[in-house]
Each structure stands twice: as structure tokens, then as C-alpha cells.
Amino acid sequence: MNEPTVNRLLNGLSEDSKKRIFKYLKRANLPLGKVLFESGQAVSCVTFPANCIVSLLNYTVDGASAEISVVGNEGVVGIAVFMGGESTPNRAVVQSAGWAWQLPAQILREEFNGCQHTRMMLLRYTQALIAQMAQTAICNRHHSIDQQLCRWLLLSLDRLTGNKLTMTQELIANMLGVRREGVTEAAGKLQKLGIIHYKRGHIEVLDRVKLLTLCCECYEVVKHETDRLEAY
Amino acid sequence: MNEPTVNRLLNGLSEDSKKRIFKYLKRANLPLGKVLFESGQAVSCVTFPANCIVSLLNYTVDGASAEISVVGNEGVVGIAVFMGGESTPNRAVVQSAGWAWQLPAQILREEFNGCQHTRMMLLRYTQALIAQMAQTAICNRHHSIDQQLCRWLLLSLDRLTGNKLTMTQELIANMLGVRREGVTEAAGKLQKLGIIHYKRGHIEVLDRVKLLTLCCECYEVVKHETDRLEAY
DNA sequence: TTGAGTATGTGCGCTGGCGCACATATGGGA
DNA sequence: TCCCATATGTGCGCCAGCGCACATACTCAA
Numbered sequence A, B: 001m002n003e004p005t006v007n008r009l010l011n012g013l014s015e016d017s018k019k020r021i022f023k024y025l026k027r028a029n030l031p032l033g034k035v036l037f038e039s040g041q042a043v044s045c046v047t048f049p050a051n052c053i054v055s056l057l058n059y060t061v062d063g064a065s066a067e068i069s070v071v072g073n074e075g076v077v078g079i080a081v082f083m084g085g086e087s088t089p090n091r092a093v094v095q096s097a098g099w100a101w102q103l104p105a106q107i108l109r110e111e112f113n114g115c116q117h118t119r120m121m122l123l124r125y126t127q128a129l130i131a132q133m134a135q136t137a138i139c140n141r142h143h144s145i146d147q148q149l150c151r152w153l154l155l156s157l158d159r160l161t162g163n164k165l166t167m168t169q170e171l172i173a174n175m176l177g178v179r180r181e182g183v184t185e186a187a188g189k190l191q192k193l194g195i196i197h198y199k200r201g202h203i204e205v206l207d208r209v210k211l212l213t214l215c216c217e218c219y220e221v222v223k224h225e226t227d228r229l230e231a232y
Numbered sequence C: 001t002t003g004a005g006t007a008t009g010t011g012c013g014c015t016g017g018c019g020c021a022c023a024t025a026t027g028g029g030a
Numbered sequence D: 001t002c003c004c005a006t007a008t009g010t011g012c013g014c015c016a017g018c019g020c021a022c023a024t025a026c027t028c029a030a
Helices: A015-024 A105-114 A116-142 A145-158 A169-176 A180-192 A208-214 A218-227 B015-024 B105-114 B116-142 B145-158 B169-176 B180-192 B208-214 B218-227
Strands: A026-030 A035-037 A045-049 A053-059 A065-071 A091-096 A098-104 A164-166 A196-199 A202-205 B026-030 B035-037 B045-049 B053-059 B065-071 B091-096 B098-104 B164-166 B196-199 B202-205
Touching (some): A015 A098, A015 A105, A026 A045, A065 A116, A065 A145, A065 A169, A065 B116, A098 A105, A105 A116, A116 A145, A116 A218, A116 B065, A116 B116, A145 A164, A145 A169, A145 A202, A145 A208, A145 A218, A169 A180, B015 B098, B015 B105, B026 B045, B045 B053, B053 B169, B065 B116, B065 B145, B065 B169, B105 B116, B116 B145, B116 B218, B145 B164, B145 B169, B145 B202, B145 B208, B169 B180, B180 B196
Antiparallel strands (some): A035 A091, A045 A098, A053 A065, A053 A091, A164 A202, B026 B098, B053 B065, B053 B091, B164 B202, B196 B202
16 A cells, blocks of 8 residues: 555545645655654654654653654654644654655644644644553553563554564663663563564564553553544 | 733733633632542543642552643643543642633633634643653653652742642652652652751742752753743 | 674672551641 | 641561673674
């Protein structure tokens, strides 16, 4: 599928909006680790993931990091463009390689201001994103690495086709804001239970159901908020 | 001061907006601990704090909590009303008693859709709120209770007149999502250093400058985002 | 085929924060 | 005035996660 509508947010726009916007869309291949924007940097274009996943990360002054939310084909990266802040104090990094549609910030901004339906769609998505951030905050505080790894795997899986992801433990550790060794240990447990198969940067989820039972509720809460977007 | 304009967000609206909205505003006294809305509950009216502080809290299934952001007279409680979600998966609790202006959800929604300037103001505020949530998430992950207590005190202080707050250690612990004993210990250190004076539910901040030096950067980051709201 | 670079496994000792069990202090109401 | 609910202080033992130091194991390119 090579249509802009592979992104569900784009797909949900009115026909009028699509007519105005789609001609400005550019396809972009996004390799693993690509930084879409830096913390504090002005955002010149927004990104609508097709089959890739983008993480929004915050950093402390001494370099520690944590993922505050994750964006797949249900959403858009660069909400600051229409929220009016110009920039955000976080970094957007490609967590799973793939491609996406990109749109000049100005085009989206105009459509946002000019079309109530588009605005509604974007704000509803933003609301879900906020819910995800809030849940991530509490998950950070109260849940174990084991649980958080499960949450992270499930959230990633939902945004991919298939059950395989390309991702080193080192990178997962950065996302969760924990030590790499902690991820090794947690992943080892899951592997021993036959839930995942791990191999040098490639994870295959073998038993999604068991994964769910080991996960904290945070995944369900976030998923519920994301699913609400479909029911419009 | 008894004008709606004590709330800086209301104050920043256009004269036209004020004319349309202000007649619907109702003054409400908000006692400590008052719950403005529950997690998942529809929000029937929005609250513009005057001299009170409202915390947005998330909970885990087993009752553990964490504050994800705090709202004073720079903002509004109930963004779901214009973000389109109807409800949010978090609870809003009065953290510092005082009064606020309340407005029926429908009135704000209409103004949001009908007036671009109002919309811009509300979205810019929401953007700052998002930044605060993101910073809280990473502070939860990486910083000590000592540091977080300093951040919390400073954020509260900025939203109050004077340097005294009425707040038990138990409640602070709920906000930070830590044990009450942990707060006792952290507060004890600050007291010993002569930075605060503690007395059964009343805290007086004696040395704001020293408090800043003990705090993590998270306070400054959040403050910076909030301050940007003034420069319009 | 081999070596270098990268990814993962493992074993320490350390510490912050937890859960629990109390001791004490305080202040408002009967 | 006294009492009791509430707030705070303190001392355990415990453990998840950290920082560090390595020992492998895999993969790709020369």
C-alpha cells in the first residue's frame, strides 16, 4: 500500500482536506535512529508514519533518557506545529525503520486553522497522545522493568505488521530509561518462558497472549485511548 | 482582586471573547482535596484557578498514584473539553485551597471553535502542559525524592502568593508517588538546612534560592515553558 | 577465514526507596 | 482541660535497579 491513507490520521480527514493537502505530501524513508527533530528545535515539517515507529524522548541534563510516547501510523509527529509552540522540549527518533509521509509545517497549520474537521481529528489524536504520556509517567514511577518491557513490546507490536522488530537491547534501554543489563535480564526471562525469541538486534514475539498477562495495565489504558480514535 | 482576569489565561483572551464568555463565569470556592473530576468521567465544566492549585493525578490499578502536572492561575483544568476527548484518564484534585472561575464546558467549546485567538491561547497553554507532563515523566524516572520535593515546592510556590503552603507530607507523598516516610526524610533535610520550616501541615519556604540549587533541572524546564505563555 | 566491532550474558557490591512497625508530637473539639 | 484523631519522626530488614567489569557470541567486511 503506497497511499497516504496508510496513515490512519490522514485517512480520517475529510475529502476536501485530502484534496488540499495530499499534493504537498512527500514520501520519506526513515532509517532506524534517524532524528526527526531535536529538543527545542523548530519543527519545519510534520511526519505521518506509515509503517515506521517514532519515539518521543526526553533527556536529563546528564544524558539520561526516557521515552514519553510512541507514534505509529495512528498519529503524527510534530504536534507543536499546530499547538502553537513552534518547538517542543523533546527529541523525536525513529525507533523502527520504515517510511512516512511528510508535510511542510505551514500547510498543516493552515489546514488546521481553516478546517474544523481536520482540527478535530488532530486534537483528538493529541488528546490520546497526552493520555499516553500520563500513563508512561506513572508506569515509570511504579512498575518494574519486566512489566515495562512487556508494555513497550506490545505498544510497538501494535504499530507494526508482523511480530518481528529490529531493535537492540541497548536502544530499548534508552527508551525505557533503564540500564541495558536490566533489559537483558528482563528479555532473558521472556525468552526462557518462550514468549519471545531474541537474536542480536531482532526480536520475535511468539506468544502475545502471555505477554499481556505479564504486562502492567498501562498498555491497556494507552491502547484504549488510541482505539477511541477509530470510533469517530 | 476579584476579577476573572486574575487567571492569566482568561486575562489573555481578546476583548470580544471576554465579552462573550465572562457573563457565564461562576466563582467557586475549592477546598483542599476537592475532586474536580474523576478519571474517565465526562467533564461538564472547566476550571480557571485564581489563587488555588489543582493537581492532575494518574493512578495504577492497585492504588498507587503520581502527579502528572499541576495547574495554577496560568492555566485551566479540563482541557479534554476542547481537545475533544470528553474525558481524560486522570483525576483532578485541589492541592491548595482557594477559589477559581468555572465555565460550562459547552460555552468554552463554542468559543474555542469560533474564535481563533482564544483557540490559540488555549492550545499554547496545552502545549506547555504537555511539556510539564513530559518533564514529570523523566523526573519520575531519574531523580531522587529530595530533588523532586524541591521541584514540587518550587512549582507550587510559583502558583501561590506568599511563601506558605498548607499541605501534609502524606499528600505530598501522593503527589510525588512515593512513601510518606520518604517525604518526611527529605523535608527533614531541608528543614535542617534552614530552607523550609515545617509544622503539622504547614510549610514555609525560607530560602528559595537554596531550594533552587538542590533542585533538578526539571523545575527550570517546566518554568521556561510556562513563562513562554506570557510572551505573546 | 579471520579479525574487529558490536550485541548480549553474567556476576559482583552498593544504595535509594519500599513496607512495616512503632514512638512521639500536635491541635481542635467535647 | 483532656482526649483522640491526625501528623510526623525513626528504625529496621529487604530488594530492584544501578554502576562497573568482564566474558562471551555474533556478524560483516576485508
